[in-house]
Amino acid sequence: MENEASYKNRKVISIGTVSELTGLSERQIRYYEERKLIFPERSDRGNRKYSFMDVERLIEIANKREEGVRTDEILQELKKKKKEDPVTRNKMIQGQINARFNRSSPYPKK
């Protein structure tokens, strides 16, 4: 249950550390959030928290930006990638299976 993948998605890294890890300025990191490219969580008092997955995505974004790709183009690429990715399809199918399974459950949600 507590597998390695869970570490990758836990939002526990603060923006200063993410800045060091990615080489991006905090300003850039916040801007990419504004452009819907990343979605950090917030701590109780409002500090952004990122996962290793977010850090990797930011590095990808940084690479694209170096090539001159605009943030809205990067956003489209990320959306497209999601659909094309064969793993995503499996997950979507799995989602449908789960949906059906849940629907036929003898224990309705309400």
Place this chain on the structure above:
Amino acid sequence: MENEASYKNRKVISIGTVSELTGLSERQIRYYEERKLIFPERSDRGNRKYSFMDVERLIEIANKREEGVRTDEILQELKKKKKEDPVTRNKMIQGQINARFNRSSPYPKK
């Protein structure tokens, strides 16, 4: 190269977050470091940084403490465990890999 295990050992979590994750006070976390039970890294400005592995160890420590085990006893148990655990050898090798990985970071400590 960028395997899941590396996430578990990267020291990127600040003490406030570790406190939330473990339920321990910052005072306690710093004290366990003083007693050589954990070894966080330091950021440029001297802020402690912990890994998920550290968080798990702290939870273990907290459980022992609840049972009334003293910190020096916990220290002995950890040492003993290290020798007995066949996985430890592999982790030590992983540690060397991480050390190399960190050394090649674009952001050296100094």
Place this chain on the structure above:
DNA sequence: CGTGTAAGGAATTCTGACACG
């Protein structure tokens, strides 16, 4: 021994805005 707390300082993070372009 293990942990709480007040103390003072230094560094972190946040938001909204102006600037350049």
Place this chain on the structure above:
DNA sequence: CGTGTAAGGAATTCTGACACG
């Protein structure tokens, strides 16, 4: 569009110490 920066405030973290025990 994308990013730098100064601004002011609020929360974070650090160390060394006193307290209780």
